[in-house]
Amino acid sequence: MSAASAAGPAQRTDLQRYLLRIADTSLVLAQRLGEWIGHAPAIEEDLGLANTALDLLGQARLLLGYAGEIEGLGRDEDALAFRRDEADFCNATIAELPNGHFGDTIARQFLVDAYQVPLFERLAASADPRLAEIAAKALKEAEYHLRYSAGWMVRLGDGTDESHARIQASLERLWPYTQELFDADDTDRAVAAAGIGPALEELKAEWSRTVERVLGEATLRRPADAPYRWYGKQGRHSEHLGHLLAEMQYLQRAHPGAQW
Amino acid sequence: MNEARDWPLYEIFIRARGGLDHKHVGSVHAADARMAVEHARDVYTRRQEGVSIWVVRSADIVASDPGEADSLFEPARDKVYRHPTFYQIPKEVETL
Numbered sequence: 001m002s003a004a005s006a007a008g009p010a011q012r013t014d015l016q017r018y019l020l021r022i023a024d025t026s027l028v029l030a031q032r033l034g035e036w037i038g039h040a041p042a043i044e045e046d047l048g049l050a051n052t053a054l055d056l057l058g059q060a061r062l063l064l065g066y067a068g069e070i071e072g073l074g075r076d077e078d079a080l081a082f083r084r085d086e087a088d089f090c091n092a093t094i095a096e097l098p099n100g101h102f103g104d105t106i107a108r109q110f111l112v113d114a115y116q117v118p119l120f121e122r123l124a125a126s127a128d129p130r131l132a133e134i135a136a137k138a139l140k141e142a143e144y145h146l147r148y149s150a151g152w153m154v155r156l157g158d159g160t161d162e163s164h165a166r167i168q169a170s171l172e173r174l175w176p177y178t179q180e181l182f183d184a185d186d187t188d189r190a191v192a193a194a195g196i197g198p199a200l201e202e203l204k205a206e207w208s209r210t211v212e213r214v215l216g217e218a219t220l221r222r223p224a225d226a227p228y229r230w231y232g233k234q235g236r237h238s239e240h241l242g243h244l245l246a247e248m249q250y251l252q253r254a255h256p257g258a259q260w
Numbered sequence: 261m262n263e264a265r266d267w268p269l270y271e272i273f274i275r276a277r278g279g280l281d282h283k284h285v286g287s288v289h290a291a292d293a294r295m296a297v298e299h300a301r302d303v304y305t306r307r308q309e310g311v312s313i314w315v316v317r318s319a320d321i322v323a324s325d326p327g328e329a330d331s332l333f334e335p336a337r338d339k340v341y342r343h344p345t346f347y348q349i350p351k352e353v354e355t356l
Contacts, residue, residue, distance in 0.1 A: 042267070044288050044299035051302050148298055155291060 014190040015128070016070055017090060018197055020080075021187075021233045022119070023063030024091035026138075027081060028241070029112060030056035031248050032099055041102055048148060052109070055141040062134045082252035086235075086242050093232035094177035096241040100170065103156055103163070107170035110149035110214070115181050116142040118206040119198065127195035150214045157218025168220055175223035180230045182207070269318040270296035272303075274310035279355055282314050290315075 012020075033053035040046035064077040094112060099105045120142050123135030156167040182204035184192075191197035215222055230238070251258060267289040273282035285304050290296035296315040304310065324332055336342070 042289060044290065044303055047306075048298065048302040051306065144301075151294055151298065155295070 013070070014187045014194075015196065016067055017187045018191045019063050019067040019070070019131070020090040021092070022123075023060045023067060023080075024089050025095045025112070026056040026063070027060035028089070028091040028244065029095040029109075030054070030060060031244055032095065032097075033105070033109075035099055036105065045102075049105075052145050052148065055138075055145065059134070059138045059141070062137075063131075066130055066134065078252065082249045083256065086237060086245055088235060089237065089241060089245070090233050090235060091241075092177075092180050093230035093238055094174065094180070096232065096238060096244055097174070097177065098240055100173075101166070103167045104170045104173070106149055106152040106156065107167060107174050109145065110153050111174055111178050111211070113142060113146035113149050114207050114210040114214075115178075115203065117146050117210070118203050122198035122203070126197065131196065146210070150210075153214050153220070154218040157215070157220040164219065167218070171215075171220060172223045176226040176228045177230055178207075179225065179228075180232060183229060185234065267291050270300070270315045271318050271321060272296075272300040273314040273316070274300070274304055275312035275314075276309060277311055282312065285309075287318060288315075293317075 030053040033049050033056070036049045037046060040049055060081065061077045064080045068075045068077060068080055092112075094108060097108060099108075117139070120135040120139035124132055124139055126132040126135065153167065156163040158164070182200045184200040188197065188200055192199045212222060230236075232238070232241070268291075269287050270290055270293070271287050272285050274285045275282045288296055288299040288303055290299050293315055297313055300313050300315055305313070
């Protein structure tokens with residue numbers, strides 16, 4: 001316990017914090033997508049969302065494993081995933097938002113996929129070789145995720161009047177959360193300066209191009225940027241993450257170290 | 261599941277690896293061909309079963325009539341000489 005509290009957010013290096021941001025965004029989004037199992041509009045979509053969730057979970061495992069090694073306190077991927085407190089989670093806020101209806105989930109997925117593809121593309125050339133290897137694997141997965149979610153954006157946007165109106169409303173609701181992905185803070189600037197991570201302006205430009213291309217095809221409007229900011233990656237979360245973690249971490253909290 | 265019922269059915273063919281034929285593996289519901297490829301990928305290739313996918317709308321398949329089976333297939337029954345059983349197959353040929 002003392003070791004864990006000594007490794008609170010304040011003691012982390014920039015690389016540790018950066019790894020946790022990418023890992024936690026994948027982990028929390030995987031947990032959200034998993035909630036669709038048994039509830040998707042068709043069994044094929046059930047499997048599709050579950051496959052995406054498993055890809056994201058795999059990314060989180062590799063990144064958390066690496067983060068745990070750097071931390072050097074003997075915490076493995078499970079310890080970091082299941083016995084870390086809410087304020088110590090560094091995921092982007094958009095990943096923790098409730099699923100809503102199928103269109104909300106697709107819009108959230110699309111906005112994140114369009115960000116993860118250029119992110120992993122650049123991380124695959126990171127100055128940190130371990131991170132580069134993980135990103136090269138994750139990139140192939142993210143490219144498929146984007147193909148899937150972009151296909152649905154077009155289908156729903158360019159579908160019926162009702163599907164168009166609903167997916168546009170989903171976009172409007174989610175849009176304010178996208179700015180956090182590109183809001184550089186000291187950690188982002190430090191890893192960019194070290195050649196470990198990309199400059200966020202660069203990512204934003206590519207993300208915007210992808211989003212605009214797909215929204216155009218989907219006959220959807222790009223919402224206006226809102227002045228509002230979220231700081232999930234710095235550990236300040238919406239009210240939703242605590243509930244998600246309570247469910248995700250319950251077993252390991254109640255029975256620490258339990259295995260199947 | 262009501263929405264899925266409105267989606268047309270697609271037959272799925274998977275090529276297990278280079279050099280093999282696409283084989284029929286099953287079917288999925290999908291709103292369009294692109295979605296059918298994605299569904300086939302998610303349903304039928306999760307365990308590395310394939311390297312290529314074909315999808316065909318089930319409605320576009322023209323099938324023989326089971327009622328005509330006798331006239332279509334019976335005449336071949338007594339013509340064993342059409343089987344190439346008189347050839348030695350080289351060991352190196354793996355996927356004949």
